[in-house]
Amino acid sequence: MGEHNPEREHEERLKGGSSASGVGAYLLHRAKPHLPPWLGVGALGVAGGAAHLAWADSAAAGVGLTLSSVALTGVTWWAGRSTSPQRRVHSAVTVACGSAWLTAAALAGPLTGPLPDAYLMGGPALALSWNVRMVMRRNPEGGQSTDKGLLEKVGLAKTQLGTAKVEPNRVTVPYALPQGETNDKVSKALPSIASALDVPVTAVRNRPDPESARRGVFTVVPVDMLREVIWWPGPSSPGGSISEPLVIGVYDDGTPLQLTLPQALHLLVMGVTGAGKTEGALDVLAEVLTRRDVAVWLSDPKCGQDLGDVFPACDWVVQDGDGAALMIEALKGVIPARQGWLGAHGYRSWEPAAAEAQSDPRHSCRKDGTACGCPGMPYLVAWFEEAANTLRAVDDDAFTGIAQEARSAGISLVVSMQRASGYQISTDTRASLPAALCFGVDERDAGFALPSDVLEAGANPGAWSNKRPGYCYLVAAGVEEERWVTPSRTYRNDPVALEWVAREFAPIRMGVDPVTAKAAASVAGTAYTDRDRPGTQTTEAAVSTEEQRVEEPLVDPEDAGIDPEADLPPADDSPFLPADSRTELTKEEAREVMERLLEQWEREGRMVVGPRDFLAHSEEIGRKPTWIKNQVRDFRREGRLAETSETGRYRIVPALTPA
Numbered sequence: 001m002g003e004h005n006p007e008r009e010h011e012e013r014l015k016g017g018s019s020a021s022g023v024g025a026y027l028l029h030r031a032k033p034h035l036p037p038w039l040g041v042g043a044l045g046v047a048g049g050a051a052h053l054a055w056a057d058s059a060a061a062g063v064g065l066t067l068s069s070v071a072l073t074g075v076t077w078w079a080g081r082s083t084s085p086q087r088r089v090h091s092a093v094t095v096a097c098g099s100a101w102l103t104a105a106a107l108a109g110p111l112t113g114p115l116p117d118a119y120l121m122g123g124p125a126l127a128l129s130w131n132v133r134m135v136m137r138r139n140p141e142g143g144q145s146t147d148k149g150l151l152e153k154v155g156l157a158k159t160q161l162g163t164a165k166v167e168p169n170r171v172t173v174p175y176a177l178p179q180g181e182t183n184d185k186v187s188k189a190l191p192s193i194a195s196a197l198d199v200p201v202t203a204v205r206n207r208p209d210p211e212s213a214r215r216g217v218f219t220v221v222p223v224d225m226l227r228e229v230i231w232w233p234g235p236s237s238p239g240g241s242i243s244e245p246l247v248i249g250v251y252d253d254g255t256p257l258q259l260t261l262p263q264a265l266h267l268l269v270m271g272v273t274g275a276g277k278t279e280g281a282l283d284v285l286a287e288v289l290t291r292r293d294v295a296v297w298l299s300d301p302k303c304g305q306d307l308g309d310v311f312p313a314c315d316w317v318v319q320d321g322d323g324a325a326l327m328i329e330a331l332k333g334v335i336p337a338r339q340g341w342l343g344a345h346g347y348r349s350w351e352p353a354a355a356e357a358q359s360d361p362r363h364s365c366r367k368d369g370t371a372c373g374c375p376g377m378p379y380l381v382a383w384f385e386e387a388a389n390t391l392r393a394v395d396d397d398a399f400t401g402i403a404q405e406a407r408s409a410g411i412s413l414v415v416s417m418q419r420a421s422g423y424q425i426s427t428d429t430r431a432s433l434p435a436a437l438c439f440g441v442d443e444r445d446a447g448f449a450l451p452s453d454v455l456e457a458g459a460n461p462g463a464w465s466n467k468r469p470g471y472c473y474l475v476a477a478g479v480e481e482e483r484w485v486t487p488s489r490t491y492r493n494d495p496v497a498l499e500w501v502a503r504e505f506a507p508i509r510m511g512v513d514p515v516t517a518k519a520a521a522s523v524a525g526t527a528y529t530d531r532d533r534p535g536t537q538t539t540e541a542a543v544s545t546e547e548q549r550v551e552e553p554l555v556d557p558e559d560a561g562i563d564p565e566a567d568l569p570p571a572d573d574s575p576f577l578p579a580d581s582r583t584e585l586t587k588e589e590a591r592e593v594m595e596r597l598l599e600q601w602e603r604e605g606r607m608v609v610g611p612r613d614f615l616a617h618s619e620e621i622g623r624k625p626t627w628i629k630n631q632v633r634d635f636r637r638e639g640r641l642a643e644t645s646e647t648g649r650y651r652i653v654p655a656l657t658p659a
């Protein structure tokens with residue numbers, strides 16, 4: 001085995017052959033392991049006497065013995081380089097003293113001058129020092145044998161452990177597996193180690209050494225410091241840049257959980273229902289919305305149930321599937337526009353300086369090289385909450401294309417869903433979201449959210465499910481790899497805090513830039529241009545509007561004379577239909593009705609429509625369904641409608657908004 005085991009060596013020495021019996025035999029038996037240094041001292045004395053008889057008058061022997069003494073000491077020092085420093089010094093000093101005495105005794109005689117005293121005092125002292133050393137090395141109760149016992153229990157018996165580093169609530173121990181075994185074996189043994197130590201499975205993890213297949217470091221965090229709810233302490237960098245880390249929670253050793261969005265790029269937020277995705281979203285958004293150089297587009301199919309407090313701080317919010325599809329189309333439109341602007345201003349990718357007014361001649365779009373003064377371009381975060389349905393509805397490749405291009409356009413996508421399984425999200429789309437914030441998941445789904453090496457190193461979100469809300473792993477560029485397997489917990493947030501963020505930081509947040517706004521409007525038309533704009537509709541304005549609403553009667557001026565209790569007049573539900581006709585219209589008339597419907601929808605900002613929206617008006621159109629569907633196809637051909645990523649849904653190409 002070649003393994004160094006002081007306990008076993010001691011046993012072997014004790015069991016070695018011995019012929020004495022009785023008390024003397026017992027004493028000899030116990031003393032035996034300690035005899036070699038004393039035998040060495042005795043042998044040295046005899047050698048000193050013999051050498052004197054042989055070389056007392058020889059000058060050459062004097063030179064030879066002195067040189068041998070120096071050489072032997074040097075060799076001892078050299079040979080001891082692989083042992084501990086103490087052992088090396090101890091051995092060299094012993095050899096130096098012994099050989100010096102031998103030389104002196106050979107030349108002058110062992111009983112001359114101080115030599116006998118030196119022998120009688122120095123010899124036992126040196127022998128004893130080796131005996132003490134041996135006693136100290138034997139420590140049957142010591143850590144190593146306990147560790148060995150534990151490692152044997154979990155099938156890692158031959159693993160060697162290095163010196164443990166003990167910090168408050170964290171122990172790290174380097175390990176080396178025997179040659180021929182690999183770190184996979186340690187990964188598999190982690191749950192058993194947790195069981196042997198009686199700690200949660202997530203408390204034990206290993207970090208393989210990237211330079212070695214059989215070495216690494218175990219980390220054990222015995223006490224779960226995340227049990228207590230930790231409330232959001234407030235913005236980490238109010239008025240700072242989005243390029244600074246967002247602080248969204250804490251790791252189990254109390255250090256802050258940080259996410260730098262432009263570095264992480266696109267983020268998948270995953271967790272079973274109740275695992276804490278929404279709370280995590282609020283943490284990220286609360287931080288993002290306190291930064292000066294970022295705009296947020298938010299798709300929230302839950303219609304503000306949880307995220308409503310941040311709506312006023314977002315540049316654009318959509319709340320249904322069609323809105324999400326339109327936002328995806330708009331993103332496709334703004335990416336080249338933003339790339340073009342950044343390129344024209346000398347930015348290879350977005351950086352905080354791109355968000356400032358362009359006063360630096362090095363970032364000028366002017367040919368003459370003078371500063372152009374163009375308004376800056378904020379970073380854009382496009383957040384898709386509850387994205388499973390959206391992704392299922394849109395073409396698989398829609399997100400992939402956006403994700404690949406978005407980096408150079410200064411855009412991060414955030415996609416939140418319960419399961420990022422192959423059924424919900426294509427492998428390509430999953431691969432294009434490089435960062436993951438993974439809350440508790442079903443054990444079988446962990447592989448969709450986290451890379452396999454992170455799971456092998458001990459990350460185990462399946463152990464939490466929704467029993468530990470807010471517990472998460474963050475795997476992202478900009479986060480140390482060691483942290484990828486470290487459990488953390490997001491802050492608990494408070495609607496009042498979010499409302500405060502939306503209101504207080506409104507003057508700090510920059511509005512969206514003209515390039516992005518124009519590109520978005522050219523795709524989404526009034527759905528974008530007529531959105532509730534946080535820049536203009538500050539919370540103060542919203543509050544005064546709200547007060548006005550309370551004071552004013554809830555009736556339009558033209559309806560003021562109508563008696564709400566009176567019977568309704570007979571229904572006339574055909575606003576586009578010529579009064580005389582309930583029969584089939586001419587093709588021209590029917591087309592005109594459909595064009596007017598398109599205009600009306602565009603005015604209302606309802607920019608994604610499909611045949612079924614027209615068919616709902618088939619009576620007004622006055623033609624058969626097949627004709628109506630063919631007319632929709634003609635609109636597509638003529639460019640009034642454009643394909644979206646969703647089958648059967650088309651985007652109205654804005655005619656009312658200047659592109």
Ligand SMILES: Nc1ncnc2c1ncn2[C@@H]1O[C@H](COP(=O)(O)OP(=O)(O)OP(=O)(O)O)[C@@H](O)[C@H]1O
Nearest residue numbers: 229272273274275276277278279469470490491492
């Ligand atoms: N970091 C946290 N600290 C303490 N409690 C939390 C934390 N995160 C979430 N919770 C609690 O867990 C509950 C569920 O969280 P949340 O609504 O964020 O889950 P979810 O994953 O978004 O669920 P769903 O998918 O159903 O919307 C919250 O009401 C909150 O009480």
